[in-house]
Amino acid sequence: MKMKMKMMMDFPLLQNIDDNDDDERINEDEDEEALKDNPQMKDFKQGWPMFLRESKKIWRVAGPITLNGFFSYALNSSVQIFAGHLSAVELSAVSTSFLVTTNFPTIVLIGLGSAMDTLCGQAFGAGKIEMLAVYLQLALIILLVAALLMSPIYIFATPILKFLGQDEKIAVLAGKFSMRIIPQIFAMAVSFPVQKFLQAQSEVSILTCIAFGGLVLHVSLLGMFVYVFDWGLDGAAAAYNLSSWAVSIAQLVYIILWHKFKWTRISFSSTIKEVWSFLKLSLASAMMFCMDGWNMMVMMVITGLLDNPAIALGSLSICMNINTWISMLFFGIDAAASVRVSNELGSGNARAAKYSIAVIGVTALAIAFPCIIVILATRTYFPVLFASSKELQKAVAEMAYLLILAVFLSSIQPVIIGASVGGGWQGIVAYINFLCYYLIGIPLQYIFGFLLHWNALGTWGGMLCGLVLQKLILSAIVWKTNWKDEVKTCLPLIQFETFN
Secondary structure, eight states: HHHHHHHHHHOOHHHHHHHOOOHHHHHHHHHHHHHHHOOTTOOHHHHHHHHHHHHHHHHHHHHHHHHHHHHHHHHHHHHHHHHHOOHHHHHHHHHHHIIITHHHHHHHHHHHHHHHHHHHHHHHTTTTTOOOHHHHHHHHHHHHHHHHHHHHHTTTTHHHHHHOOOOOHHHHHHHHHHTTTHHHHHHHHHHHHHHHHHTTTTOOOHHHHHHHHHHHHEEEEEEEEIIIIIOHHHHHHHHHHHHHHHHHHHHHHHHHTTTTTOOEEEEETOOOHHHHHHHHHHHHHHHHHHHHHHHHHHHHHHHHHEEESSHHHHHHHHHHHHHHHHHHHHHHHHHHHHHHHHHHTTTTOHHHHHHHHHHHHHHHHHHHHHHHHHHHHHTTTGGGGGGOOOHHHHOOOOHHHHHHHHHHHHHHHHHHHHHHHHTTTTHHHHHHHHHIIIIIIIHHHIIIIISSSOHHHHHHHHHHHHHHHHHHHHHHHHOOOHHHHHHHTTTOOOOOOEEE
């Protein structure tokens, strides 16, 4: 009771939620008792209401996060759209900057920030609200330092792109644009930890509102700087920096004013081991995401070396673009999965965590199958929307079956993310990703693409073989996991010595 009162005083918003959701909390208590009494859930009348309530919890997080992902993705897309109206060279330069220069730092920051999913989720589930502030401060320090260390990638973008064989004119222009958006990487370093801080408490609607406001501001600034002031790519970079920082500052203002967030002074002298544990989890998370993101970059490079690379890259890019947009539907479920599982593990509800993973899996499959049916039914028609070349249309239609497999595998991802991030298994997943992607997937890409002459079908097929193996291994681990033991061996909450 004292802990509950402390939560109300420190976080007034929780008091409002508590006042409005009494009935729902009673239902949750009934759910826990039902899970204890009937773990197999054989009674449909009893199980269906529980499924609906768990789905409501998931979509309360997943819905806003999905919209937030779309709005954030639109920030980059709008810059490319405005650049495309300047000239083809400017468009190529901006696209190259986003795909090559900024992709690497972004993946690293996302990976480092994902440690917050585990730690904040478990702390909130355990009722240790004060620890969320500590984790947020540590994450801000780690990500800002990482952003500083990775800034030379932006500074030396031109020589890097030339070394990779990029056209000199595009490389020079992309390098200039990359240098001008250096402030944006520090905005990301601030934004990611704050997002995870709020996600752990299922406070995600405000993130969507801020992201939408940032997108409106971004498009307005782009139009003014690029067209009215005629600043060209310099104006696009300035708009990108200002809108990114506006989003980050708005998020900080929200947690400081609404949550009455207080910065905690931490004595690190007696907590070096604990700080290293936090950093080690962040590095493991970064490696888990980097193994995945870099694998896609390697596949594109290998495909570009095939015969008739224009058709190979074009067909693969179209299918990957469709898969990316469909994957955005799972983006919010990924976040919700890690939040729900970490909350339940932190509160000691092993069976509830397992049940949440099951509901997440059913939900993801329910989204995937309609998408698969549409792709299968329109496989000879939808390529017309993306290309006028008959040869390219035929190549895309032939890859439709691999696209279906990719969508199905994407539907399994939320279960993997929920278990691995929620339970703190990032290090294990990083090793499995390296084995499946780099020791198996990439060699198969070369064999299928070059030796068997399957071209883009071969490179993407080889990558998907590694992805199938990864899903099988991780699914088996999730299936065999004893969640009662997982609660006992759950990452210990870091006990910092703090002082005012």
